[in-house]
Amino acid sequence: MTGYRFTIHRFMAVLRKEMVQMRRDRMTLGLLIGIPVMQLFIFGYAINMVPRHLATVVNVADPGPLANSMIAAINNSSYFDIIKATNSPAVTRTMLAQGKASFAITIPPNFSRDIVRGARPDLVIEADATDPAAGSYALAAMNGLATTALRDDLVGPLAALAPKSAPFNVVVHNLYNPENITQYNIVPGLLGVILTLTMVLATAIALTRERERGTYENLLAMPTRPVEIMVGKITPNIFVGAFQATLILVLARYVFDVPFIGSLALLGITSTVFITALLGVGYTISTVARNQMQAMQMTFFFLLPSIMLSGFIFPFRGMPGWAQAIGEVLPITHFLRIVRGILLKGNGALEVWPEVWPMILFLFAAGTVAVLRFRRTLD
Amino acid sequence: MDYAINVKGLTKRFGKKTAVNNIAIAVPEGQVWGFLGPNGSGKTTTIRMLCGLLKADSGEGTCLGYDFRSQSEEIKRETGYMTQKFSFWEDLSIRENLEFVARVYGLPNKKKLVDATLEKLGLTSRQRQLAGELSGGWKQRMALAACTLHSPKLLLLDEPTAGVDPKARRDFWNEIHRLSDDGITVLVSTHYMDEAERCDQIVFISYGDIVAQGPVAKIIADSGLITFTIEGDGARELAETLRGQPGIEFVAFFGAMLHVSGYDRAALERALLPYRSDPTLAIKETAPSLEDVFIQLQDQAARGNS
Numbered sequence: 011m012t013g014y015r016f017t018i019h020r021f022m023a024v025l026r027k028e029m030v031q032m033r034r035d036r037m038t039l040g041l042l043i044g045i046p047v048m049q050l051f052i053f054g055y056a057i058n059m060v061p062r063h064l065a066t067v068v069n070v071a072d073p074g075p076l077a078n079s080m081i082a083a084i085n086n087s088s089y090f091d092i093i094k095a096t097n098s099p100a101v102t103r104t105m106l107a108q109g110k111a112s113f114a115i116t117i118p119p120n121f122s123r124d125i126v127r128g129a130r131p132d133l134v135i136e137a138d139a140t141d142p143a144a145g146s147y148a149l150a151a152m153n154g155l156a157t158t159a160l161r162d163d164l165v166g167p168l169a170a171l172a173p174k175s176a177p178f179n180v181v182v183h184n185l186y187n188p189e190n191i192t193q194y195n196i197v198p199g200l201l202g203v204i205l206t207l208t209m210v211l212a213t214a215i216a217l218t219r220e221r222e223r224g225t226y227e228n229l230l231a232m233p234t235r236p237v238e239i240m241v242g243k244i245t246p247n248i249f250v251g252a253f254q255a256t257l258i259l260v261l262a263r264y265v266f267d268v269p270f271i272g273s274l275a276l277l278g279i280t281s282t283v284f285i286t287a288l289l290g291v292g293y294t295i296s297t298v299a300r301n302q303m304q305a306m307q308m309t310f311f312f313l314l315p316s317i318m319l320s321g322f323i324f325p326f327r328g329m330p331g332w333a334q335a336i337g338e339v340l341p342i343t344h345f346l347r348i349v350r351g352i353l354l355k356g357n358g359a360l361e362v363w364p365e366v367w368p369m370i371l372f373l374f375a376a377g378t379v380a381v382l383r384f385r386r387t388l389d
Numbered sequence: 390m391d392y393a394i395n396v397k398g399l400t401k402r403f404g405k406k407t408a409v410n411n412i413a414i415a416v417p418e419g420q421v422w423g424f425l426g427p428n429g430s431g432k433t434t435t436i437r438m439l440c441g442l443l444k445a446d447s448g449e450g451t452c453l454g455y456d457f458r459s460q461s462e463e464i465k466r467e468t469g470y471m472t473q474k475f476s477f478w479e480d481l482s483i484r485e486n487l488e489f490v491a492r493v494y495g496l497p498n499k500k501k502l503v504d505a506t507l508e509k510l511g512l513t514s515r516q517r518q519l520a521g522e523l524s525g526g527w528k529q530r531m532a533l534a535a536c537t538l539h540s541p542k543l544l545l546l547d548e549p550t551a552g553v554d555p556k557a558r559r560d561f562w563n564e565i566h567r568l569s570d571d572g573i574t575v576l577v578s579t580h581y582m583d584e585a586e587r588c589d590q591i592v593f594i595s596y597g598d599i600v601a602q603g604p605v606a607k608i609i610a611d612s613g614l615i616t617f618t619i620e621g622d623g624a625r626e627l628a629e630t631l632r633g634q635p636g637i638e639f640v641a642f643f644g645a646m647l648h649v650s651g652y653d654r655a656a657l658e659r660a661l662l663p664y665r666s667d668p669t670l671a672i673k674e675t676a677p678s679l680e681d682v683f684i685q686l687q688d689q690a691a692r693g694n695s
Contacts (some may be wrong), residue, residue, distance in 0.1 A: 017495070019492060019495045020492070020493055020495070022492065022677070023489055023493045024493075026492070027481065027489050028491070030480065030481060030485055031480050031481065034480050034481075035480065079404030082438065091392060152435055189433070217539070221479075223476075223479070224474045224475070224476045225476050225477065225478055226474065227472050227476055228470075228472060228476035229475065230440060230442055231440055231465060231468075231470040232465065232490070232493045233462060233465050233466050233493060233494065234493055276484075386441075387441065387442055387444050388437060388442050388443055389403075389443050389444060
């Protein structure tokens with residue numbers, strides 16, 4: 011076997027072949043560039059964790075001034091958009107059932123009078139809680155409204171009815187993203203998700219396509235070695251990944267105004283580790299999958315937990331322990347913490363390292379499986 | 390005599406099925422050997438084992454002087470293997486395919502070599518065309534040129550002419566003989582009898598066993614087959630009547646002519662006697678063709694296996 015180690019000329023032969031094939035496959039190349047841009051614009055603009063202007067129907071049975079002030083305050087809060095006023099409980103219920111309204115607010119008869127009498131009337135809010143997250147910010151805002159809405163009305167002889175403030179102040183600092191802008195969280199997260207999708211898929215298909223077209227047998231019959239094929243096939247994808255990452259970051263900076271506090275060099279280095287780990291996964295899949303369809307299915311099997319369990323959309327710490335354990339294995343979970351940490355918090359190498367070594371570990375595990383799975387023969 | 394291929398005890402199993410069963414082949418350098426046998430008989434598996442694409446379960450021997458089990462890397466460098474299905478890259482141009490092969494083998498003067506090969510193929514003007522756009526015949530020619538680009542000493546061809554028109558087939562075989570004249574050893578599997586007849590020796594394999602081996606004339610002589618031809622208007626109806634009669638091994642059509650073969654001359658004559666007097670039928674004894682022997686060997690193997 012001596013004298014047949016990794017050679018540059020065979021690696022270059024595979025690399026050049028891959029480059030030509032990639033250039034010729036306009037569709038795939040277009041997708042590799044189109045997917046990140048499209049996803050970034052769609053998800054960047056579409057996903058909003060702090061939904062405002064939620065459709066609200068009101069049922070006001072009290073013509074009094076305090077009820078009017080309350081309605082005005084609700085409408086001004088920017089969380090609620092009053093789309094309809096009605097006197098019929100049946101109508102409000104129907105609108106909730108049909109999803110035309112997210113909230114129904116009922117102000118009972120004699121609301122103003124009961125307040126003045128100190129009878130503490132009930133203001134009833136019915137929320138469509140099929141999606142618990144959707145209305146939570148609005149409902150939290152409602153509690154604030156309760157204390158402030160009637161401040162201007164409860165003066166003079168009514169001042170005693172005005173709610174007392176707590177005997178201490180709650181001081182909240184929203185660090186790193188004071189305005190709770192969802193895009194600051196989602197756009198850097200999309201970097202991880204988009205790279206996961208395209209890198210794993212492109213690599214998973216690489217070897218499977220050769221097998222499906224019968225060219226794999228030819229490749230094996232020539233003196234090309236597995237490691238030359240593997241590195242030759244993976245290298246172009248590293249460039250594609252780097253290009254995608256750059257594209258996403260430029261859009262993040264100049265279109266979505268995501269803060270770039272930390273070091274771009276550090277982000278570049280950690281991204282490379284992440285991309286390489288993903289290519290390892292893709293290559294492992296391509297040594298297992300018999301055809302491109304299977305490769306695609308396996309890619310999605312990997313992609314779904316990467317989206318759901320990584321903390322991309324749902325808070326990581328909110329998941330049960332076993333789900334967090336799965337999440338900790340996935341490279342994207344660590345990468346998301348790194349990107350958000352570097353961009354939003356200005357984290358340096360020291361803060362980032364605890365998230366880097368799990369990715370390196372993953373890379374070695376995936377690489378080992380890929381090399382072990384790669385057969386130099388057809389059986 | 391020096392052998393390009395000299396292996397024995399070659400065996401390959403896939404699960405419970407034995408694809409190749411303890412076969413021995415010794416091909417002297419510079420000869421063209423034909424590999425015959427029905428579909429699924431183990432031809433492709435044998436060829437793949439010889440060039441290291443499949444691991445033999447057992448067997449020993451050499452290919453080009455290298456141990457075929459442990460030195461497949463060395464064998465690959467000096468062997469050209471043409472797969473049954475076109476296995477070059479259809480999304481690369483003809484030139485790019487040849488250049489890739491030249492790079493993989495690290496051939497010197499790559500550009501000149503590729504230019505010369507394209508010229509020889511007559512594809513210089515179409516070198517930028519994608520390989521996938523070529524017709525079947527041209528694909529075969531390109532594949533042959535690509536797998537001989539590195540001047541191999543041994544050529545393994547797996548049904549290279551399947552689905553190729555007769556003219557292209559003839560050209561292809563002329564090329565094989567030209568290569569053979571240059572000293573290359575060729576092992577070629579085929580279903581075509583005329584191609585088999587152009588080989589120095591043939592190996593007939595069935596259900597993983599070698600059932601006959603040698604030069605065409607010897608295989609025909611060794612078969613012990615006696616064949617009569619029947620020609621005429623009623624020949625077609627006669628086929629069904631004769632089939633299965635005592636003394637008749639098998640009945641087969643060759644064009645419009647009926648071949649009736651058996652081992653026992655007396656029994657065969659007896660079976661044909663009633664039709665001798667029919668003026669519309671011409672019954673003559675003939676030398677059995679390779680195809681007669683091929684069918685007989687195949688029938689025998691099938692019977693022995695069931």
